[in-house]
Amino acid sequence: MTRLRSPFGRWDPAPLGEVAARFSGVESGWWVAGGHAIELAVGRRIRGHGDIDVLLLRRDQLVAQQALAGWQWWAADPPGSLRPWAPDEVLPPQVHDIWCRPGPDAPWRIQIVLDESHGEEWVSRRDTRVRRPIGTLGATSPDGIPFLAPDVQLYYKAKASRPKDEEDFDAVLPALTDHQRRWLHDAISTTYGPHPWAERLQA
Template identity: 80%
Template sequence: MMRRTVFGTWDPASPSEVVGRFSRLESPWWVAGGLAIELAVGRRIRSHGDIDVLLLRRDQHVAQQAMAGWQWWAADPPGSLRPWTSDEVLPPGVHDIWCRPGPGDPWRIQVMLDESRGQEWVSRRDPRVRRPISTLGTTSADGVPFLAPEVQLYYKARTPRPKDEVDFDAVLPVFTDQQRLWLVDAITKTYGPHPWIKRLQG
């Protein structure tokens, strides 16, 4: 799906293209966003205007290795893009990197950075929400690593958009009790009362 933004057009890479670029890396990575939800349920849910790849902040420079020769642009809050140089370590406030093959080309991959301490993933929104990095994601039958859906929905829960509600509805029937409990605990800690909690506990 092509998508236009104030920063140019998106023509998202396919999951198989992402695998081809990132599978050579030794650092962990996961397809995130709505596509992670689709990989969890094993079917198409909706259209997607981009593709997200999650890296741990400590491994940020492997994005440049995976997309050598491309342009990498850091998304500085509250909403601007700037070139990301090969020797720059992005600060904690920068969580997104937009990537494209060259000037004027559509954006193809968005890299998202998240925090970690030792062998634990730590939510950038609430350091009390954490889990072993080894449990942060899994791999689809066709070899695509993807973010655990309960972790993805935790981020989507802050201010759910219509597409986030679609994702929640799609994945809820396949959640295990453990996934439901983890998400209820994480949402409660970070956001307090939330309309998803009752459905997760139902």
């Protein structure tokens, strides 16, 4: 397990099984995101991880407090600061990330990522032109863990791809369906313009 030290303390990401157990009673949609979502899509381990992400729609944000009852929740208030997230507080639109840990001296264990929606559509927080039905936002692993669809995850990773994002793209590209390739190509082109992944998606 990767342990990462940040300016706000140490990370020791919760294992997938623990995340699934804690969110299993949540009635609204939730999806494992980030590099773990890519690994769930390909069905194998790719690399180490400094954290673990769970994506929620902004409208459902308070279920995180229910799933992680008794924990500390800290909102990532841009630019670059953390503050306590009060019980039942509805976070403002500029807050997209919440860091969670069991107690004040514990390492950070789970990061919540908030994304937007309108009616029955998911709407990218980066570009409101990029959207899709919420029912197509994710998939479920053979052991029952919901995860963000790889084309959506790669869309977010494409903004300023790092070596780990390139590694994830290389790993999952062969597993993308023709529909996922087209959607990702169009979404990247719409939001970011010319991109080095575009040609490979059309190969």
